[in-house]
Amino acid sequence: MRLLVTGGAGYIGSIVAQRLVARGDDVTVLDSLDRGHRDAVPEGADFVQADLLDLDAVRAALASGFDGVLHFAALALVEESVAHPERYYRGNVVATLNLLDAMREAGIGRIVFSSTCATYGEPETVPISEDEPATPVNSYGNSKLAVDRMLADEARAHGLAAVSLRYFNVAGANEPLGEDHEPETHLIPLILQAAAGTREHISIFGTDYPTPDGSAVRDYIHVDDLARAHLLALEKAEPGRHDIYNLGSGTGYSVREVIDAVRRVTGRDFQVREQERRPGDPPRLVAANAKARAGLEWTPERSLDDMIADAWAWRQAHPQGYSA
Ligand code: UDP
Numbered sequence: 333m334r335l336l337v338t339g340g341a342g343y344i345g346s347i348v349a350q351r352l353v354a355r356g357d358d359v360t361v362l363d364s365l366d367r368g369h370r371d372a373v374p375e376g377a378d379f380v381q382a383d384l385l386d387l388d389a390v391r392a393a394l395a396s397g398f399d400g401v402l403h404f405a406a407l408a409l410v411e412e413s414v415a416h417p418e419r420y421y422r423g424n425v426v427a428t429l430n431l432l433d434a435m436r437e438a439g440i441g442r443i444v445f446s447s448t449c450a451t452y453g454e455p456e457t458v459p460i461s462e463d464e465p466a467t468p469v470n471s472y473g474n475s476k477l478a479v480d481r482m483l484a485d486e487a488r489a490h491g492l493a494a495v496s497l498r499y500f501n502v503a504g505a506n507e508p509l510g511e512d513h514e515p516e517t518h519l520i521p522l523i524l525q526a527a528a529g530t531r532e533h534i535s536i537f538g539t540d541y542p543t544p545d546g547s548a549v550r551d552y553i554h555v556d557d558l559a560r561a562h563l564l565a566l567e568k569a570e571p572g573r574h575d576i577y578n579l580g581s582g583t584g585y586s587v588r589e590v591i592d593a594v595r596r597v598t599g600r601d602f603q604v605r606e607q608e609r610r611p612g613d614p615p616r617l618v619a620a621n622a623k624a625r626a627g628l629e630w631t632p633e634r635s636l637d638d639m640i641a642d643a644w645a646w647r648q649a650h651p652q653g654y655s656a
Contacts, residue, residue, distance in 0.1 A: 334358045335566075336394065336440075338384065338431065339404030340377065341368025343511045344446065344502060348402060348559045350374035350509055355563070362393050363405065369654035372509055384427035390434040400442035400566055401435060403428065406476075409517060410450070410612065413472035424475035425482075432486055443483065444565045447496040449551075449578065449617055451477040459620035462498070462576045469612055484574040493569035500551040500580030500619045502558055504639035510646030511555075512653030519587065520552070520640060523594045524647050526602040534602065536587050538609030541616075547587035548609075549616040551580035554634035554642070564628040580619025581632045590636070597640040 335352055339345040340361030345368075352359045353376040361373045364383040373379045382389035384405055407413070407423040428445075435443065450473035451466045468474045483494040503520040505511060511521055525531035539546040561579050569575070585593070591604060624630050 345404030346372040417471035461620040487574040495565040505646035527600040549584040577624040584618040
């Protein structure tokens with residue numbers, strides 16, 4: 333297939349693009365390189381540097397025709413979204429509207445979109461199914477939910493084949509590609525920095541949650557398992573339908589359990605500090621993944637230890653990330 337991957341110079345987009353290239357697809361990565369890395373664009377993929385807010389550039393990139401689009405390009409920092417909501421409505425909603433306009437004009441009728449469990453806000457029922465009410469608690473979640481709804485409307489009105497994949501906590505690496513964010517805010521890369529000695533300590537944000545050990549519980553999913561789901565979603569997308577799937581392992585781990593797993597996998601010790609809760613962090617987010625298992629015929633295969641081992645190996649091989 334001829335496929336466009338927006339945000340294909342970012343963490344998840346690059347790893348999906350790499351898989352598509354490996355199976356023989358003709359892949360073009362479109363990325364502004366605002367937060368992505370040129371070195372993350374997988375070998376064998378074409379590259380167009382463009383911002384989705386530049387509609388003319390997007391039209392030009394899509395004009396040659398594609399069988400489908402995998403849309404990863406987005407802003408994804410919760411705190412930033414609370415401080416600067418306009419950035420998130422522009423960067424996630426307006427940018428996607430441009431992409432959909434250009435797709436319609438070019439006759440491209442298939443899209444797989446990176447949505448998020450942040451669309452569920454503070455869910456009433458955990459494990460979280462796709463039927464959980466969508467009530468985001470920050471502008472990041474609101475902007476992603478707005479795109480999910482745009483896709484549903486476009487599917488109804490114009491016959492678009494659309495799938496939204498709602499990611500839980502993605503981790504791991506797939507050499508030579510890995511996770512390199514600036515600033516880094518995610519738990520596993522931060523603990524690995526502490527294990528490597530480039531960070532003085534790791535903080536546990538909140539030790540008084542109503543969870544077995546008092547720290548917050550999340551559902552971690554290996555980026556390889558996540559990537560595989562995108563290939564399946566691309567196949568299963570049907571014209572005139574918008575389907576939503578939660579992508580998580582279905583198992584929750586507390587912050588303390590993740591810290592213990594890093595100690596076990598890396599054999600390194602490091603300082604741990606207990607801090608206040610981070611505002612807006614729900615106690616427990618775990619996916620119900622029955623719909624993805626049935627609808628996508630997808631099964632997550634990699635464990636938390638695999639994610640940590642792969643992320644650790646990537647860090648060891650690329651101590652400065654992509655900037656080296
Ligand atoms: N967390 C933590 N210390 C950190 C970073 C994160 O205790 O330095 C916690 C955070 O409060 C949450 C979990 O780890 O409960 C996962 O956070 P992350 O930012 O990786 O992902 P999120 O679940 O917020 O999308």
